[in-house]
Amino acid sequence: AAAIVVISLTSIGITIYEQRKQNIKIKSMAASSISVKVLRNEVEHILESSELLPGDVMLIPRDGMLLCCDAVLVSGSALVNECSLTGESIPVSKASIPYTSKFIYESGDIAEVKVSEDHLYDGNKDKKYSLYCGTT
Numbered sequence: 001a002a003a004i005v006v007i008s009l010t011s012i013g014i015t016i017y018e019q020r021k022q023n024i025k026i027k028s029m030a031a032s033s034i035s036v037k038v039l040r041n042e043v044e045h046i047l048e049s050s051e052l053l054p055g056d057v058m059l060i061p062r063d064g065m066l067l068c069c070d071a072v073l074v075s076g077s078a079l080v081n082e083c084s085l086t087g088e089s090i091p092v093s094k095a096s097i098p099y100t101s102k103f104i105y106e107s108g109d110i111a112e113v114k115v116s117e118d119h120l121y122d123g124n125k126d127k128k129y130s131l132y133c134g135t136t
Helices: 002-031
Strands: 035-040 043-048 057-059 077-080 092-095
Touching: none
Parallel strands: none
Antiparallel strands: 035 043, 035 057, 077 092
């Protein structure tokens, strides 16, 4: 009986420690701000993530980054580690949303991103095009 109590208390202690550690990490992420490349009005800017506005187009580096906000992938594809959200141990493949015009950012050419007016983004249906805050 004593062994069961010791094991139970140890398990509870570890669980409390992990929860507090995750809460501290979440609070620090919410308070932190990182520099991101953004297209705003067809002009490239480097802004702090706290200055992002709806409709800004973030340029994600090829070597990846910790996402500072939720986003929709409008061009290309991505391999995203969502284990902090879903608990899955393998990265998830994301594709660009099919109802946008092609966004071109190669050789310095920048094209405007246009979303089809007859389709609205739906957070539930369009998860395979969505990138979530806190994932890499």
